[in-house]
Structures are given as structure tokens and as C-alpha cells.
Amino acid sequence: ALAVSLRGVTKTYDNGVMALGPFDLAVRKGEFISLLGPSGCGKSTALRLIAGLSAASSGTVRMSRHEGPAQIGHGIGFVFQEPTLMPWTSVRENVRLPLKLGGIPKAEGRARADAALASVGLADFANAFPRELSGGMKMRVSLARALVTDPDILLMDEPFAALDEITRFRLNNDLLALWRSLGKTVIFVTHSVFESVYLSQRVVVMTARPGRIQADIRIETVEPRG
Ligand code: ADP
Ligand code: ADP
Numbered sequence: 328a329l330a331v332s333l334r335g336v337t338k339t340y341d342n343g344v345m346a347l348g349p350f351d352l353a354v355r356k357g358e359f360i361s362l363l364g365p366s367g368c369g370k371s372t373a374l375r376l377i378a379g380l381s382a383a384s385s386g387t388v389r390m391s392r393h394e395g396p397a398q399i400g401h402g403i404g405f406v407f408q409e410p411t412l413m414p415w416t417s418v419r420e421n422v423r424l425p426l427k428l429g430g431i432p433k434a435e436g437r438a439r440a441d442a443a444l445a446s447v448g449l450a451d452f453a454n455a456f457p458r459e460l461s462g463g464m465k466m467r468v469s470l471a472r473a474l475v476t477d478p479d480i481l482l483m484d485e486p487f488a489a490l491d492e493i494t495r496f497r498l499n500n501d502l503l504a505l506w507r508s509l510g511k512t513v514i515f516v517t518h519s520v521f522e523s524v525y526l527s528q529r530v531v532v533m534t535a536r537p538g539r540i541q542a543d544i545r546i547e548t549v550e551p552r553g
Pocket of ligand 1: 373
């Protein structure tokens, strides 16, 4: 079954910049794919179209459960390059926010936030404030916030690009373990060849702007996955 499909999608911004396409992509449920390409080729644009944060200029974007693009918090989890945490409230409340916005009662929201924090290794940090955390830990909080609604699809936009290499590698390993245990569809945007090949089952290489698909490569692994 398909999780996401894009057909003949193009995006031209109001300022006339042709950012994407025509772009065709079908992602199967449970797949972990990377979008790899040079800066400015339209990777973030593609992700924002899938997330429903921006409308395609032409073509269609379909999600398995929805007609048209889905919404963050409704089947989609989004992790931005910047963790974008609210500084004045606790880690638990930051993670609970999408549930609060979705009208989930406070007690249930807190329990689910704590479970999401545990899944990213931050069980002991629910009462901490974002400023007390390292960059890697903030990114883990951001990941927990994306997972707390139990989305079908996790979209990640160069999430680890600002982290030091060791922290980044730890997060790569933990993300892989999460993917194996949760069985979510992941679309991961990166300009790191290493990261794309290490993490994904499939690497979609994009051309320079306007981004089209240059190659769609299946990564064979020796150890069983999934
Ligand atoms: P990538 O994620 O691959 O770096 P983006 O999707 O962010 O690429 O951007 C693709 C192109 O579209 C770039 O030239 C960028 O400057 C332009 N662009 C991105 N967002 C906007 C916007 N909101 N308005 C106008 N141009 C934009
Ligand atoms: P992460 O390990 O989350 O990728 P960092 O490597 O930047 O982030 O961590 C910086 C500091 O925070 C280190 O001293 C590390 O031991 C500590 N730290 C990170 N995660 C945890 C955790 N889950 N529990 C306790 N300390 C942690």
C-alpha cells in the first residue's frame, strides 16, 4: 500500500522561483526514504507540499488516509532543522502541545508525552526546560513531539544538520531503532550522502533547482531490517 504519492507536482513561488518539478514520487507504507540533493534544489519544498504546509502549483499530492495533503498532527509528524521548542514551558508541555491543540485531555496528553519522551531516551527530562538541554537532546524532544500524535508518516527536514558529528551519529542510530520498532513511514531530507545511505532503504537523488528526480536507488543491506 502507498503512504504518499506525488504526481506531476510542480511548485513556483510567488516571487517566480521555480523550486520543484515536475516531480513524481510514490512511497510505500513503512518505507524509510531519503531525499538527497544540493542546497536549494527543492527538498524542503517537497516535504512542505507533502505536509500540507504549502500548496502545489500543479499536480496532485495524495496521502493514504486522506484526499489531498494531510495536516501536521493528523497523520503527519514533522521535524524541522531547528527544534523550535517553546522556551517558557517544560519539555513535557512542549511535547504535549500537538495533543493539546487536538483537544486531548490533559492527563492523557501528559501520559502520552511522557511515553514519547521515554521512546527518545529522555524519560528523566520531562520537567526540564529547553534551555537546560543540549542540541542533541532538543532534537530528541522535537522528535518526541512529532511522534506523540502517533502519525503514519514522519517527515524530517535536515533534522541533524546543525549537530556535531558524534551526536548526529547517535541520533541516526536511535532513529533507526525507533523506525524498526514503530514501523512508520519516514521521509528524511538531507544533503549528506552518508546519512541517506546509512539510514534509508531507498535514496531519491534530486537534480539542482527546479528539483526533479535524478535517481531512485534501493539500498541493499546485509542485516535484516524492519
Ligand atoms: P532545499 O530544501 O533543497 O535547500 P528549498 O525547497 O528550501 O530547497 O528551496 C528551493 C528553492 O525555492 C530555493 O531557490 C529557495 O530559495 C526557494 N524558496 C524556498 N522557499 C521559498 C519561499 N517561501 N518563497 C520564495 N522562494 C522560496
Ligand atoms: P545526545 O546524547 O542526546 O545526542 P549530547 O551528546 O549533545 O546529546 O549530550 C550532551 C550532554 O547531555 C552529555 O553530557 C550527555 O551525557 C548528556 N545527555 C544526553 N542525553 C542524555 C540522557 N538521555 N540522559 C542523561 N544525560 C544525557
